[in-house]
Amino acid sequence: MKKTAEIVVIGGGVIGTSIAYFLSKKGKKVVLVEKDDLASGSSGACDIDIILQSKNPGIHLKLAMESAEIYKNLTEELDFDIEYENTGGMILIEDEDQLQVMREFVKKQKAIGLQVDLLDFKEASKLQKGLAPHLVGATYSPQDAHVNPMSVCMGFAMAAAKLGAEICLDTAVVDIKTSKGAVKSVVTNRGEIETATVINAAGVYAPEICAMVGMSVPIKPRRGQIIVTEPVPKLIMGDVLCAKYIVAKYNPGIVECSDDPETRLGVGLSLSQTRNGNILIGGCREFVGYNRSTTHEALTTILKHATRLVPALKEIHAIRSFAGLRPYTPDGLPLLGPVNGIEGFIMAAGHEGDGIALSPITGRIISDLITDGKTFADISSLSPKRFDAWGENRFAS
Numbered sequence: 001m002k003k004t005a006e007i008v009v010i011g012g013g014v015i016g017t018s019i020a021y022f023l024s025k026k027g028k029k030v031v032l033v034e035k036d037d038l039a040s041g042s043s044g045a046c047d048i049d050i051i052l053q054s055k056n057p058g059i060h061l062k063l064a065m066e067s068a069e070i071y072k073n074l075t076e077e078l079d080f081d082i083e084y085e086n087t088g089g090m091i092l093i094e095d096e097d098q099l100q101v102m103r104e105f106v107k108k109q110k111a112i113g114l115q116v117d118l119l120d121f122k123e124a125s126k127l128q129k130g131l132a133p134h135l136v137g138a139t140y141s142p143q144d145a146h147v148n149p150m151s152v153c154m155g156f157a158m159a160a161a162k163l164g165a166e167i168c169l170d171t172a173v174v175d176i177k178t179s180k181g182a183v184k185s186v187v188t189n190r191g192e193i194e195t196a197t198v199i200n201a202a203g204v205y206a207p208e209i210c211a212m213v214g215m216s217v218p219i220k221p222r223r224g225q226i227i228v229t230e231p232v233p234k235l236i237m238g239d240v241l242c243a244k245y246i247v248a249k250y251n252p253g254i255v256e257c258s259d260d261p262e263t264r265l266g267v268g269l270s271l272s273q274t275r276n277g278n279i280l281i282g283g284c285r286e287f288v289g290y291n292r293s294t295t296h297e298a299l300t301t302i303l304k305h306a307t308r309l310v311p312a313l314k315e316i317h318a319i320r321s322f323a324g325l326r327p328y329t330p331d332g333l334p335l336l337g338p339v340n341g342i343e344g345f346i347m348a349a350g351h352e353g354d355g356i357a358l359s360p361i362t363g364r365i366i367s368d369l370i371t372d373g374k375t376f377a378d379i380s381s382l383s384p385k386r387f388d389a390w391g392e393n394r395f396a397s
């Protein structure tokens with residue numbers, strides 16, 4: 001027998017589960033389908049940072065700040081321990097050139113309302129022990145925070161289920177049927193679900209789902225590799241990045257062409273410490289398709305870079321490593337909202353290295369768009385329609 005659903009959400013990562021929760025809160029009957037398990041994709045193979053300082057000043061930062069506000073009370077709201085901690089965070093600066101770039105970045109972020117300051121080396125050292133003496137300083141924001149992304153997925157999914165959502169794990173979407181330009185049903189390996197509304201929250205697999213309705217989107221996997229240390233007493237103050245991380249994130253062209261492995265692999269420091277005491281040492285940014293292996297070259301380059309900036313890490317044992325895929329888009333912004341030509345097909349994917357930070361606000365925006373047809377902010381720059389020409393060009397080539 002065919003199932004029916006008011007709304008089908010595809011994907012059980014931080015984005016799909018958040019959307020399922022916010023829609024359920026508004027009284028919508030949601031079925032979430034996940035081909036494997038909750039957090040089995042990028043949301044289970046990433047860092048833990050809700051870092052605002054890394055966001056481009058503009059809509060990106062504005063949404064991250066709104067999202068951070070929701071996070072503050074999310075543990076209570078979901079009645080689930082998501083390991084939220086308002087730690088603060090820093091971006092380490094190595095030389096005068098980086099200082100110039102970060103000074104401009106901070107000025108623009110402050111104009112949007114972020115509490116962020118430039119610190120000299122002495123001030124930075126008071127916040128983070130064990131820094132290399134060659135550093136010239138850091139930016140610091142007290143607004144950065146941490147969560148456990150896997151717990152965020154569980155918390156959202158369980159709260160959605162309590163509100164009536166159906167969470168279908170081990171259920172892969174294999175087709176989407178449309179008629180007269182509108183969604184009619186979602187076909188899974190376990191049967192068909194009749195629905196007029198489907199939300200594509202499949203992360204790096206969003207292009208596969210788009211292809212089912214004849215659409216093409218420029219989301220592609222960007223691998224990141226992370227080293228996990230043994231648990232140690234509190235050493236890392238919060239989210240600690242370096243200015244090179246910002247360059248690697250927003251300039252894929254520069255990093256791919258370089259002969260220097262650190263630059264070519266898009267290595268930039270990202271340090272955080274879990275509640276258990278394990279330090280996560282990252283990271284890199286590589287376009288290698290859907291390959292989720294770790295590589296000796298990247299891991300050693302990441303460690304060399306990290307210990308150069310924070311020599312205190314040399315004393316700590318690494319115990320394992322993993323890799324995850326960021327859903328990259330050419331302009332660094334996610335695709336949120338309806339698409340041209342297919343009524344009832346909504347995009348919510350392409351959050352690159354910001355999906356954890358942007359998860360709550362994405363759930364709110366998509367639920368607002370579906371229930372009210374509008375949301376609190378002008379999100380036209382996030383519309384999937386901005387890539388319509390890209391799609392046509394691609395089909396033509």
Ligand SMILES: Cc1cc2nc3c(=O)[nH]c(=O)nc-3n(C[C@H](O)[C@H](O)[C@H](O)COP(=O)(O)OP(=O)(O)OC[C@H]3O[C@@H](n4cnc5c(N)ncnc54)[C@H](O)[C@@H]3O)c2cc1C
Nearest residue numbers: 011013015035041042043047049173203224324355356357
């Ligand atoms: C190394 C690394 C570090 C990161 N660090 C941070 C960080 O500190 N802070 C931050 O904000 N972000 C970070 N990110 C980014 C963040 O992890 C992602 O933006 C986020 O997890 C994307 O969530 P998602 O729900 O869109 O995708 P996913 O978590 O990948 O969820 C998509 C789900 O869709 C499912 N799916 C796919 N196809 C189908 C199908 N056909 N049928 C049914 N289900 C399907 C998949 O199984 C998957 O579970 C990091 C990413 C990486 C790789």
